[in-house]
Amino acid sequence: MRKRTVPRVSVTIDGRSARIRPGTSVAAALLEQGRWDFRTDPVSGTARGPYCGMGVCLECEVTVDGRPAVRACIERVREGMSIDTSAGEVGP
Known part of the structure; x- marks a missing residue:
């Protein structure tokens, strides 16, 4: 039996x-890589x-190919x- 790749x-x-x-x-890819934190809120730092997993809440926004605020889900x-998950992070 041949293994399917x-x-x-x-x-x-x-x-x-x-x-x-x-x-x-992109969200599933990040989760598959063990990433649960996709960004840091710029106001609260959380x-x-x-x-929501369907593009409504905007909590999973990341930067994709230089385009900010892409909904990963x-x-x-x-x-x-x-x-890039560092967009939106609060600086020092």
């Missing part, structure tokens, strides 16, 4: 390379992550994508 695409998450199944949401990964 699942195709993967290469993405960069906060400067680190990852191999993710194509068509996976960690934010997925909440509705954006799909693609080959070569760069995902």
